[in-house]
Structure formats: C-alpha cells, structure tokens
Amino acid sequence: MxxxxxxxxxxxxxxxxxxxxxxxxxxxxxxxxxxxxxxxxxxxxxxxxxxxxxxxxxxxxxxxxxxxxxxxxxxxxxxxxxxxxxxxxxxxxxxxxxxxxxxxxxxxxxxxxxxxxxxxxxxxxxxxxxxxxxxxxxxxxxxxxxxxxxxxxxxxxxxxxxxxxxxxxxxxxxxxxxxxxxxxxxxxxxxxxxxxxxxxxxxxxxxxxxxxxxxxxxxxxxxxxxxxxxxxxxxxxxxxxxxxxxxxxxxxxxSNEDYFGFGAGAHGYVDGIRNVNAGPVKHYLELIDQTGFPYKETHQVTKAEQIEEEMFLGLRKIEGVKSADFQAKYGAAPEALFSTVLEDLEEKGLIVKDDKGIRLTRKGKLLGNEVFQAFLGEL
Incomplete structure (x- = not known):
C-alpha cells in the first residue's frame, strides 16, 4: 500500500x-x-x-x-x-x-x-x-x-x-x-x-x-x-x-516507504525512483500538456542511498531504527554497515543501542541534525 x-x-x-x-x-x-x-x-x-x-x-x-x-x-x-x-x-x-x-x-x-x-x-x-x-x-x-x-x-x-x-x-x-x-x-x-x-x-x-x-x-x-x-x-x-x-x-x-507526489514542486518516491515535479505553475502546466508528467528530475535511488536514508529518517522516530526490521530489509544489521559512525554517536551520548535497535537520546534529539548528517555519504 x-x-x-x-x-x-x-x-x-x-x-x-x-x-x-x-x-x-x-x-x-x-x-x-x-x-x-x-x-x-x-x-x-x-x-x-x-x-x-x-x-x-x-x-x-x-x-x-x-x-x-x-x-x-x-x-x-x-x-x-x-x-x-x-x-x-x-x-x-x-x-x-x-x-x-x-x-x-x-x-x-x-x-x-x-x-x-x-x-x-x-x-x-x-x-x-x-x-x-x-x-x-x-x-x-x-x-x-x-x-x-x-x-x-x-x-x-x-x-x-x-x-x-x-x-x-x-x-x-x-x-x-x-x-x-x-x-x-x-x-x-x-x-x-x-x-x-x-x-x-x-x-x-x-x-x-x-x-x-x-x-x-x-x-x-x-x-x-x-x-x-x-x-x-x-x-x-x-x-x-x-x-x-x-x-x-x-x-x-x-519509515522510508513509497509515496506518490502530485502537483507543482511535489516529490514522489515509488519503486526506488524519486521524482521531483516542476515548481513554477506555468512550467508545471506546460509539462502536463506536453507529456502528461511534470517531472523536472528523476533519480534511481541506489541501495546505498536507501540504506543511509533508512538510518537518518528512522532515527527521527522516537522508537528509532529496529535492527531486526533493518536486517530483514537490507540483509545486514546497522551495526555492520555503520560501526564507526554509531560508535562515535554513542560516545558523544547522542544515541543509545540495545537489543531492539538504535534510537536518539534526549541530547540526540537536541542535536538531531548532527546525528542525521553523520550517515550521509557513508556508504
């Protein structure tokens, strides 16, 4: 769905x-x-x-x-x-x-x-x-x-x-x-x-x-x-x-799941492809008239990008990233893919790890952007 x-x-x-x-x-x-x-x-x-x-x-x-x-x-x-x-x-x-x-x-x-x-x-x-x-x-x-x-x-x-x-x-x-x-x-x-x-x-x-x-x-x-x-x-x-x-x-x-994006400037993410629609209304109308689709940008999301997004989007949730769900989706545990990043964030007191997964500490919530940026480009 x-x-x-x-x-x-x-x-x-x-x-x-x-x-x-x-x-x-x-x-x-x-x-x-x-x-x-x-x-x-x-x-x-x-x-x-x-x-x-x-x-x-x-x-x-x-x-x-x-x-x-x-x-x-x-x-x-x-x-x-x-x-x-x-x-x-x-x-x-x-x-x-x-x-x-x-x-x-x-x-x-x-x-x-x-x-x-x-x-x-x-x-x-x-x-x-x-x-x-x-x-x-x-x-x-x-x-x-x-x-x-x-x-x-x-x-x-x-x-x-x-x-x-x-x-x-x-x-x-x-x-x-x-x-x-x-x-x-x-x-x-x-x-x-x-x-x-x-x-x-x-x-x-x-x-x-x-x-x-x-x-x-x-x-x-x-x-x-x-x-x-x-x-x-x-x-x-x-x-x-x-x-x-x-x-x-x-x-x-x-949760990094699929969604359609309709309208001027909307973003969609379906079947591993990210679409960005034209923003100006005139440009949007012209593209719909000419092709039926208003895409100004289409990007096939790589597996590495998906995994990084799974981490920084998932950590926005208070329950964090559940290790079992992550492993089922990507075939490896977060700890195996991001060991250095996770150790560093844990040392700084920004995340906590347990048998369920990884989540932000109170300090991590205050410095959320620092946590999320740590995963960008890691893979």
Missing part, C-alpha cells in the same frame, strides 16, 4: 519563513492547475495501475485558499482518479485558521477527509504579525470549534519556536492555549531560516533578531516536558500525539 501527497501551491499571503513551493493565489490560473493536477494523477495511475492507498495528504501552500467550488472539484478529482477505498487509514488536509469556512469544512467532511492540520505557529498575535501570518488567536479558536461541530475528531495543531523576539514564556503561553483545545496531535518545529525567504533576506542585512541557540534548546526541552506532562507521546522529534493519533502519512516518509 502506498501514500499520496497532493500539493496546492497557492496562498492568500506569503509567510516570512516559508520556503515551500507557493504563489500568491490572486495572480494564478487556479482552475487550469486543478485540471492539470487531475491529468497528472490519471496518467500516473495509467502508468502504475490502480493503487490501494493507505493515506492521502493535501498540503501547500494553503489548500484552504481554494474557493468552495475549487475545493469540491479537487475532492471529486481525487475520488474519480485515486478511488480511495475503506482501507484508506488517513485523509488529511492542511488548513489556515482564517480560511476555514463552514462550507469548506462540509466539503472536506463529505469527501471523507478525517484529519485536519491547522497552521497555527503561535497563539501570540504580536508574534503572528512578525512572522507574516494574518490570522489571529481568535481565528484559531473559532475554526477549531467549527471543525469540531462539523465532526472532525482528529485535529493537529502546528506550532513553532525559536521565532524572532520569542521568549520561553511566549512558548509556554501558546502551549497552554493549545492544550486547552484538546487537539489529538501537535507538531512543534524550530524555525529554520531558509534561502529565498523574507527572513533570510532580513538575516543577511543583520535585521533578524532570533533567540540564541541555548534558549532555543531550552524552548525545545520545555515543549517535550509539557507534552509529556499532558499525556501526549513524542513519537518523532517534532511530533506528539494522543495514542492512536500519530500522523500515518508522515510515518510513511520516516
């Missing part, structure tokens, strides 16, 4: 930190894009055969920037082409709190969407302005209540720390509000300043005032401790859930 990611690259506003493939919706040919997206899905299914999907995730950009009729068209395309069955475990959609009208919620619910992911980032209105968000705390509370009333019982809230001018008490305030809503899942990420963003340009000019690294680490520890205190299990370095509400779609990525 495979997963499918569907990218909607449109936004009503562009956030200062976002480096995802996105465009200001008012200048874009949205209806043509949705038609091309349906064609891409059709051609892929014709090529690969009908698929029994286990998860579908619609991300962006902002899927909820679509109008009610456009959202309905997208849902109809998914049902007519991908034909999700009762075996679909999770059908998730990213949502902006200020765009989630009752009509849109009804369209999503009627189409079988069973998980919503709210882009909250912080409940501090001043901080929201500083990071280029246009919603306010009250919008989140209203949309959350509205989604519950429509019958959504699996809602995730995305939060961030390490934001400009953010202090630990801001993080704590946001966590307290988030917990008061009783969501099933929380994703809490540290800010990473990426090239081609407003924040990157400000940083280059010395005008971006971020918390020092030590304070950012304290914020992360605060998040981990508070999540545990509220009965939410950390199952990945940035993700926490009530039992049974872990993101099944994201677990596909971290």
């Amino acid at each position: 495979k997963a499918a990611y569907i990218h909607i690259p449109f936004c009503e506003h562009i956030c200062h930190y976002c480096d995802f493939n996105k465009f200001f919706i008012k200048t874009q040919p949205v209806d043509e894009y949705l038609a091309a997206l349906e064609k891409e899905m059709q051609h892929t299914i014709e090529q690969k055969g009908e698929q029994e999907l286990k998860t579908i995730f619609i991300g962006g950009g902002t899927p909820t920037s679509l109008t009610v009729s456009q959202l309905d068209k997208l849902m109809n395309s998914i049902h007519s082409v991908l034909k999700p069955t009762k075996n679909l475990i999770e059908f998730a959609v990213e949502a902006n709190p200020d765009e989630l009208s009752l009509e849109k919620l009804h369209v999503l619910k009627a189409a079988g969407v069973n998980r919503l992911s709210f882009g909250v980032q912080t409940f501090e209105d001043d901080l929201l302005k500083k990071i280029g968000r246009v919603h306010q705390k009250k919008d989140v509370l209203t949309s959350f209540e509205r989604a519950r009333a429509v019958g959504f019982d699996n809602i995730s809230l995305d939060l961030m720390f390490g934001l400009p001018h953010q202090e630990k008490h801001h993080v704590m305030n946001s966590l307290e509000t988030a917990f008061s809503l009783g969501a099933e899942h929380y994703s809490v990420y540290s800010l990473i300043v990426e090239p081609k963003t407003v924040f990157y340009n400000l940083m280059q000019k010395g005008k971006l005032h971020l918390p020092p690294q030590e304070r950012e680490a304290e914020m992360y520890e605060l998040v981990m401790d508070e999540m545990e205190r509220h009965g939410l299990k950390q199952y990945e370095i940035s993700n926490y859930a009530k039992p049974g509400f872990e993101s099944q779609h994201n677990l596909t990525y971290w």
Whole structure:
C-alpha cells in the first residue's frame, strides 16, 4: 500500500519563513492547475495501475485558499482518479485558521477527509504579525470549534519556536492555549531560516533578531516536558500525539516507504525512483500538456542511498531504527554497515543501542541534525 501527497501551491499571503513551493493565489490560473493536477494523477495511475492507498495528504501552500467550488472539484478529482477505498487509514488536509469556512469544512467532511492540520505557529498575535501570518488567536479558536461541530475528531495543531523576539514564556503561553483545545496531535518545529525567504533576506542585512541557540534548546526541552506532562507521546522529534493519533502519512516518509507526489514542486518516491515535479505553475502546466508528467528530475535511488536514508529518517522516530526490521530489509544489521559512525554517536551520548535497535537520546534529539548528517555519504 502506498501514500499520496497532493500539493496546492497557492496562498492568500506569503509567510516570512516559508520556503515551500507557493504563489500568491490572486495572480494564478487556479482552475487550469486543478485540471492539470487531475491529468497528472490519471496518467500516473495509467502508468502504475490502480493503487490501494493507505493515506492521502493535501498540503501547500494553503489548500484552504481554494474557493468552495475549487475545493469540491479537487475532492471529486481525487475520488474519480485515486478511488480511495475503506482501507484508506488517513485523509488529511492542511488548513489556515482564517480560511476555514463552514462550507469548506462540509466539503472536506463529505469527501471523507478525517484529519485536519491547522497552521497555527503561535497563539501570540504580536508574534503572528512578525512572522507574516494574518490570522489571529481568535481565528484559531473559532475554526477549531467549527471543525469540531462539523465532526472532525482528529485535529493537529502546528506550532513553532525559536521565532524572532520569542521568549520561553511566549512558548509556554501558546502551549497552554493549545492544550486547552484538546487537539489529538501537535507538531512543534524550530524555525529554520531558509534561502529565498523574507527572513533570510532580513538575516543577511543583520535585521533578524532570533533567540540564541541555548534558549532555543531550552524552548525545545520545555515543549517535550509539557507534552509529556499532558499525556501526549513524542513519537518523532517534532511530533506528539494522543495514542492512536500519530500522523500515518508522515510515518510513511520516516519509515522510508513509497509515496506518490502530485502537483507543482511535489516529490514522489515509488519503486526506488524519486521524482521531483516542476515548481513554477506555468512550467508545471506546460509539462502536463506536453507529456502528461511534470517531472523536472528523476533519480534511481541506489541501495546505498536507501540504506543511509533508512538510518537518518528512522532515527527521527522516537522508537528509532529496529535492527531486526533493518536486517530483514537490507540483509545486514546497522551495526555492520555503520560501526564507526554509531560508535562515535554513542560516545558523544547522542544515541543509545540495545537489543531492539538504535534510537536518539534526549541530547540526540537536541542535536538531531548532527546525528542525521553523520550517515550521509557513508556508504
């Protein structure tokens, strides 16, 4: 069983930190894009055969920037082409709190969407302005209540720390509000300043005032401790859930399993081949029109690359890499392939090994990137 990611690259506003493939919706040919997206899905299914999907995730950009009729068209395309069955475990959609009208919620619910992911980032209105968000705390509370009333019982809230001018008490305030809503899942990420963003340009000019690294680490520890205190299990370095509400779609990525990537700028990984779609909407439309497929890059993943990815993706999960599963998949234990790297990481106190496998320590969670990079190019 495979997963499918569907990218909607449109936004009503562009956030200062976002480096995802996105465009200001008012200048874009949205209806043509949705038609091309349906064609891409059709051609892929014709090529690969009908698929029994286990998860579908619609991300962006902002899927909820679509109008009610456009959202309905997208849902109809998914049902007519991908034909999700009762075996679909999770059908998730990213949502902006200020765009989630009752009509849109009804369209999503009627189409079988069973998980919503709210882009909250912080409940501090001043901080929201500083990071280029246009919603306010009250919008989140209203949309959350509205989604519950429509019958959504699996809602995730995305939060961030390490934001400009953010202090630990801001993080704590946001966590307290988030917990008061009783969501099933929380994703809490540290800010990473990426090239081609407003924040990157400000940083280059010395005008971006971020918390020092030590304070950012304290914020992360605060998040981990508070999540545990509220009965939410950390199952990945940035993700926490009530039992049974872990993101099944994201677990596909971290378990190095196959997934289709549909839409402008989407990435797919199927049968050992990684495809990267053209990002600019015009280029995407042209390729679909000319060839039926929007690939700008296709790469046959080598066994060595697969094994390295298995390690650094698997270690993102709190349960880590299970030695027996790894050996069954690749014919050798991780210790046999990465003995020097693992010894070094263990000496630094970043990982722990036992008879079940290898996983990050608390210190390893704080220095995750150092751990993951250690496996790159090793084989």
